[in-house]
Amino acid sequence: MDLRPDLPDPPEPGSFRDSPLSRALAQPLMLGLFLPIQSGGWSPSLEPRSTSWTFDYNADLTLRAEALGFDLVFGLAEWVRHGGYGGVSRFREESLDPFITATALAALTKRIILISTIHILYGPWHPLHLAKFGATLDHIARGRWGVNVVTGYAPREPVMFGMQKVEHDLRYRMADEFTTILKQLWRSSENVSLSGAYWQLEEAFARPQPRYGLPILVSATGSPAGFDYAGRHSDIAFITSPAGAKLENALPALPDHIAAIKAVGRKHGRDLRTLINPMIVCRDTDAEAWDYYERIVRNADQGAVDGYAQHHALADSKAWKNHRPQDRILGGNIHIIGSPDYVTEQLGNLKRAGYDGLQISFFDFMPDLEYFGARVLPLMRQAGLRN
Numbered sequence: 001m002d003l004r005p006d007l008p009d010p011p012e013p014g015s016f017r018d019s020p021l022s023r024a025l026a027q028p029l030m031l032g033l034f035l036p037i038q039s040g041g042w043s044p045s046l047e048p049r050s051t052s053w054t055f056d057y058n059a060d061l062t063l064r065a066e067a068l069g070f071d072l073v074f075g076l077a078e079w080v081r082h083g084g085y086g087g088v089s090r091f092r093e094e095s096l097d098p099f100i101t102a103t104a105l106a107a108l109t110k111r112i113i114l115i116s117t118i119h120i121l122y123g124p125w126h127p128l129h130l131a132k133f134g135a136t137l138d139h140i141a142r143g144r145w146g147v148n149v150v151t152g153y154a155p156r157e158p159v160m161f162g163m164q165k166v167e168h169d170l171r172y173r174m175a176d177e178f179t180t181i182l183k184q185l186w187r188s189s190e191n192v193s194l195s196g197a198y199w200q201l202e203e204a205f206a207r208p209q210p211r212y213g214l215p216i217l218v219s220a221t222g223s224p225a226g227f228d229y230a231g232r233h234s235d236i237a238f239i240t241s242p243a244g245a246k247l248e249n250a251l252p253a254l255p256d257h258i259a260a261i262k263a264v265g266r267k268h269g270r271d272l273r274t275l276i277n278p279m280i281v282c283r284d285t286d287a288e289a290w291d292y293y294e295r296i297v298r299n300a301d302q303g304a305v306d307g308y309a310q311h312h313a314l315a316d317s318k319a320w321k322n323h324r325p326q327d328r329i330l331g332g333n334i335h336i337i338g339s340p341d342y343v344t345e346q347l348g349n350l351k352r353a354g355y356d357g358l359q360i361s362f363f364d365f366m367p368d369l370e371y372f373g374a375r376v377l378p379l380m381r382q383a384g385l386r387n
């Protein structure tokens with residue numbers, strides 16, 4: 001059997017009316033929580049807070065998000081050296097693996113979608129591993145699992161595995177082959193033997209099949225090669241603002257950016273949805289929110305800010321090129337800072353710009369999530385952004 005990119009994909013979770021993905025897509029704006037499974041979350045600041053990378057903290061956040069009606073939770077994947085990205089906080093030195101974290105969360109939760117970010121080219125993973133492990137997790141989660149495919153932009157990561165860094169666009173060609181094989185394994189009713197450019201299989205077979213044909217396929221990228229991969233394979237593209245973290249710069253740039261990504265999806269016959277990760281600082285008044293933001297920034301762990309900026313400077317990612325090192329103190333992708341009314345208005349603006357979903361994060365996750373649930377979610381419902 002050859003590698004058969006021409007074969008139709010297995011049915012997708014979005015084509016089942018009762019799938020968790022269909023339920024999430026029925027919302028005017030999907031709502032996810034970006035779990036802080038790494039120390040420091042997204043913010044290299046020493047301002048006191050409860051946020052913790054530990055499993056228990058993240059399990060509590062997930063259960064709370066589920067109770068508040070969020071559609072999904074997500075964790076990022078990274079391989080960080082001793083000392084993390086630096087500073088007195090040793091930013092992100094500790095980080096839970098998102099695949100195993102999602103497995104444990106699957107057993108604790110009932111409704112919320114769980115996405116694991118995976119570096120499919122490290123190790124290297126074999127598609128047969130992910131076909132088996134992923135379908136197992138998909139069944140534990142009863143169809144609520146998705147994989148966020150990342151190809152590894154940081155040069156220090158592949159060398160940890162004894163590998164050389166792979167050139168940017170070649171990574172996406174490899175990811176394309178990997179995913180094509182994965183789908184072939186999930187679809188095939190017979191043994192699969194094939195010889196691709198990067199992976200070989202002989203009489204390989206993987207059962208069970210995922211509950212809804214495929215798990216939810218997500219990919220995080222900001223480059224033409226990555227968008228092409230997303231257009232071919234993904235239900236959801238997890239993307240950055242092309243104009244940096246400041247909302248007033250991002251909003252005018254987003255409609256064309258999102259329309260271009262969706263056009264790539266249509267070229268491949270796919271209704272590609274988009275997701276972005278805003279960092280929300282919300283207090284009763286705009287002044288209080290900005291005051292809190294200023295405290296976060298004033299207490300920056302400057303060694304960590306510099307170390308993280310250097311990490312990005314070494315990388316070949318095209319997605320973050322307009323994000324300034326100072327924006328990384330709060331972190332995330334777009335900053336939304338203000339009162340509940342202001343935050344709701346801006347979330348509406350992101351929907352009008354074309355986003356299908358938001359993967360939000362906070363500085364102090366648990367109290368900020370509670371506040372968001374109490375003060376912003378009701379306004380989102382009133383504004384027609386949530387059912």
Ligand SMILES: Cc1cc2nc3c(=O)[nH]c(=O)nc-3n(C[C@H](O)[C@H](O)[C@H](O)COP(=O)(O)O)c2cc1C
Pocket residue numbers: 075076077078117119149150151152153220221222223224225226227238239240277316317318319320
């Ligand atoms: C929103 C978003 C989230 C990402 N999350 C991760 C991650 O968790 N781990 C990782 O290694 N790369 C992550 N990336 C990096 C991308 O997977 C990609 O490798 C990087 O952006 C370089 O590729 P690009 O030039 O296609 O953007 C993320 C990118 C985006 C846009």
